[in-house]
Amino acid sequence: MAESVELPSRLAILPFRNKVLLPGAIIRIRCTSPSSVKLVEQELWQKEEKGLIGILPVREAEETPSVSPVISHGVGTDSTERSSKTQVGPTDSQKLNGKNPQEVIHWHARGVAARALHLSRGVEKPSGRVTYMVVLEGLCRFSVQELGTRGTYYIARITPLEMTKAEMEHVEQDPDFIALSRRFKATAMELISILEQKQKAGGRTKVLLETVPIHKLADIFVASFEISFEEQLCMLDSVDLKVRLSKATELVDRHLQRRSHKRLRDSYQNPRRNFFYVNR
Structure with a gap:
């Protein structure tokens, strides 16, 4: 890590x-x-x-x-x-x-x-x-x-370009940063839940959400996505932690929506695999 x-x-x-x-x-x-x-x-x-x-x-x-x-x-x-x-x-x-x-x-x-x-x-x-x-x-x-x-x-x-410990502690008290952190964690947890259902995995990733500092999690999550070179550069340039969290949340949410749409499409194509499908 x-x-x-x-x-x-x-x-x-x-x-x-x-x-x-x-x-x-x-x-x-x-x-x-x-x-x-x-x-x-x-x-x-x-x-x-x-x-x-x-x-x-x-x-x-x-x-x-x-x-x-x-x-x-x-x-x-x-x-x-x-x-x-x-x-x-x-x-x-x-x-x-x-x-x-x-x-x-x-x-x-x-x-x-x-x-x-x-x-x-x-x-x-x-x-x-x-x-x-x-x-x-x-x-x-x-x-x-x-x-x-x-x-x-x-x-x-x-x-x-890393913040000092004192600077980091100050940012962590910022209400905006706290709100962004909660939103990022909620979005990331939703994505992990979908991946867990599909791949029968995700336990270790959930542990990361609770143990790794949120600003580091943002980089780790985004690094696992297939995104354009320009978006990668944008994430690299996000030195400000609030900007970084906002960008990471946007990318995680987009990945989540793609997964959700794919799952919905698959359920229509294969109705017997849909958990909510009932044959009466």
Whole structure:
């Protein structure tokens, strides 16, 4: 489960093409490009449980076929850290290798720090190329102040976006936040009940509703839905807890309505499966 962590001032960055990692979510990725392999070796494999990296969403131009669908190739060939010397915004871009002006990556201004839950190393045959399978857990949001490179992979100067304990306690006393929390929990519980009836599961999820802080639950629930890249970015950018809860409730409610409509449609198509159907 995601928890509060103290982030360093700089994080190695793994670009995530048209996809977002949210705090509390767990993803499994395969690193094959030289830059991503080097990042894993230096920032995760050697540091073991102390290793942290940043996952930063990118919107890549259509004319960049040489870039991996999930992880883009790094820039630079020297071993020193180089900075782009520019502020990074939602529409800012960074050129790859500085050679082809068409090879442009559009970086998002915010990302999520992640730690490795599992690492496995493989060697492809007959090429002998080293690859890594990495299971990452999202921890907390950050904003990018400056983006550069360290050898063959990216690195960013960052600012954490998590609230302090005192700030969190103050927000939790806000009547609006309390009302939003209750609405989110009610909507989430309704969705869980429907899933429980269909899949005979959901007990563990109900425990989460009672034990995990509500602002973390919002991210965890939304991360499990199939939503657009724009909606994922919107959720990532919801640093304000009330905005985050409102957005999460909207998405959970939409998912709930889809499930309800599907269940109703199935009941009409298969009336004998309808609990309320009575043959008189």
